[in-house]
């Protein structure tokens with residue numbers, strides 16, 4: 001199914017610093033099931049890009065295969081997108097980022113796409129610290145192939161058919177922290193107040209930024225007994241609120257003493273951990289792992305900014321690439337010419 | 350006993366133990382012959398092992414410049430007791446078997462139709478050199494010295510090569526020269542030097558070799574240079590023999606030639622991926638984003654890349670893939686040469702796919718075709734697979750020097766920039782504006798409001814909108830077929846030659862032979878052998894898939910055609926009969942899939958046998974009378 005959105009726009013839609021309205025960040029109308037958590041994530045990405053005033057055409061969207069991986073069609077219609085193959089988006093994103101280091105990359109994946117078929121590529125993406133935002137829309141099941149358990153499904157979570165999952169789930173956020181990711185967050189598709197600032201911060205972060213978003217599948221995994229239903233997630237959420245203040249906002253939001261803990265990102269923007277959990281030390285890897293784990297043991301889902309190292313080196317820097325994007329280089333920079341070839345021939349005689 | 354005669358025409362084979370440092374001595378031997386201006390083609394025949402198993406180095410010397418394997422061995426230099434029985438058996442009657450006589454030869458190994466020449470290499474080295482390591486390494490140089498006396502290698506050339514190789518390490522030069530002299534002197538004192546099988550500068554060398562400049566290089570090195578000159582900026586790969594040296598050489602040259610002069614930073618990226626799937630994904634991502642990217646792999650890697658190749662085909666993303674073919678799976682004989690990925694590559698992946706293939710036969714062609722591959726991939730917006738093989742890729746080949754035309758531009762194909770987008774009305778990513786099946790593509794980040802689209806697999810509307818309508822799918826894949834048709838005009842054309850000695854094709858009996866890649870050289874040689882026996886055979890060397898129309902013409906113009914290749918199933922023969930819709934019976938397979946490169950003798954024997962079996966239907970006729 002595919003249909004065109006009405007072109008009508010309210011004349012007084014607010015604009016961002018670039019003069020764009022939020023509608024300039026729209027994509028095609030979603031063909032996902034009504035109420036699917038993934039649509040809320042699409043909306044959060046759209047709003048985050050609008051609020052951070054990114055140029056839509058300087059963003060590239062990449063995804064794998066799944067309901068979740070279809071999402072990039074539904075936001076940022078002015079950006080190029082690439083719906084690649086199941087579980088292999090990380091490599092496509094890596095190549096794209098090497099070719100042009102000056103675009104903002106948003107990767108969207110699912111829990112099947114990342115935690116099963118794509119696990120190897122995911123881990124290596126983290127290891128290389130590719131400069132991108134990587135969002136997993138985590139519903140604990142394979143939506144597109146009709147509801148099979150995924151590798152992130154919690155032990156004992158009951159599928160729509162009534163069977164309890166006999167395996168321990170893989171926790172992608174812990175894995176990312178453990179593997180050395182420089183930005184790890186978790187959120188809930190239904191919590192846009194937390195999700196939007198996290199996405200904005202992730203995009204401002206220099207390096208690999210991972211957000212695991214619990215995103216209920218209303219069709220196959222939203223019943224009693226499922227630990228990824230809207231109801232169960234809302235009941236078990238431990239949300240650490242955050243706010244994000246981009247570098248170009250001159251009037252900084254004020255936070256009362258002791259209610260906020262701020263971390264400055266590489267580009268000068270600031271992410272604030274707010275109120276209740278302002279004491280959380282987001283720069284402590286081991287602490288983050290412990291916090292995630294102990295929440296889990298209490299059958300709670302810890303959300304918010306779990307770990308951040310604002311000074312990481314991304315892949316382009318590690319490889320010592322020149323600042324000019326590789327895809328802009330022409331014959332003069334690339335081709336050493338006939339004299340050089342003559343001297344190579346000479347060495348082979 | 351039969352006497353072998355061979356001035357500049359013979360085969361020498363060294364039987365070594367893997368990991369004992371024989372490689373550099375052996376290449377010293379071959380390079381010296383090359384420097385003397387005598388055509389030589391050396392080949393490593395090595396196991397999948399780092400230390401201990403038998404390994405061979407076969408050097409063919411050919412006055413006529415035949416660079417393929419001839420078959421048979423005239424002089425065997427054996428320093429590996431493990432393989433001795435087989436090595437002795439492989440020597441031609443009248444040939445020479447040189448061995449380490451520190452230990453006496455077992456009597457049951459004796460043959461009375463070949464010459465045994467014992468040289469106590471181990472004993473000599475134990476006496477002369479202080480450490481076990483030196484004794485081991487220099488033993489190899491001693492046999493090169495002995496060979497210098499036996500076949501008359503110019504000693505000053507050998508010394509000159511050692512001087513360049515060990516420049517600045519005087520001690521190494523003098524011990525190596527000493528080892529050479531030890532072998533040389535021993536041979537002079539104990540044997541009748543030189544042998545009737547030997548070198549002789551200038552004299553009987555074919556003019557087409559003598560009069561032209563040559564270099565000695567491996568196909569993989571040439572491929573790597575092709576990637577540099579073709580403007581590749583991203584190389585993503587996963588190590589696998591025999592393709593590894595492509596990326597190694599690319600990195601080495603890029604470190605020299607692709608450093609930004611202002612900042613010292615790199616204008617290239619090499620990523621060792623976690624596997625071949627990722628390598629191919631990175632290439633696709635980079636190409637989609639407008640960089641020239643490539644990967645190099647071999648059979649098992651090609652299998653892993655298959656899904657992505659399907660995506661790249663349907664999503665129309667340029668890809669350059671270098672497949673250095675070997676024999677099948679990772680266990681068995683992974684370090685032996687074959688041409689057995691032809692079908693896997695041609696139809697790589699799910700759905701209706703056909704991939705563009707190039708078949709280089711020389712290092713010079715590896716270079717030229719790699720540069721072409723980048724242009725073709727961009728022009729056709731599809732994967733282009735370079736089908737090299739271990740024999741071409743990892744061995745040193747005499748080749749005309751590489752050439753570069755400084756006026757050549759990179760053909761980036763139909764890519765619209767911001768101005769182009771402004772000018773084009775109603776742009777649609779999959780609209781066939783020019784009728785050649787190739788549409789206009791855009792790169793991410795080009796224009797604020799135009800040209801963005803969503804890249805995905807098989808079906809979509811011309812405007813790149815998601816579609817599952819049957820008509821849209823059919824329209825799209827039919828256009829891809831049209832594009833494949835267009836490809837025929839861009840890919841390298843086959844090389845057609847009339848039978849040797851004939852100025853026009855034979856009139857009554859029309860024999861043809863088709864081959865590609867490393868099968869070419871021994872095939873040409875076999876065709877010459879058969880011509881002298883009265884069988885004129887026209888030849889067509891395939892250089893690309895899709896096949897050029899001249900291939901159909903060639904098939905129609907001949908009654909019986911031999912398809913010569915190095916795999917079990919006659920894969921090229923099948924591809925031809927499939928694509929050209931001709932009865933397969935018209936094509937006779939001549940195959941070798943033993944892992945060692947096909948020989949001229951084998952090809953000639955197979956063809957002779959077929960012609961003899963055809964009995965009265967095929968009457969030998971002499972070129973002069975045809």
Ligand SMILES: Cc1ncc(C[n+]2csc(CCOP(=O)(O)OP(=O)(O)O)c2C)c(N)n1
Nearest residue numbers: 066067068086110111112113141142143144
């Ligand atoms: C190689 C391959 N194997 C299997 C599939 C079928 N398949 C499509 S989507 C999917 C699972 C998607 O699950 P997830 O990533 O969690 O996305 P969701 O639909 O739940 O959002 C599978 C197995 C495929 N497309 N490709």
Ligand code: SF4
Nearest residue numbers: 033036067143217218
């Ligand atoms: S099946 Fe589940 S994941 Fe897929 S669109 Fe429907 S609700 Fe969303």
Ligand SMILES: [Mg+2]
Nearest residue numbers: 110111112141
């Ligand atoms: Mg899922």
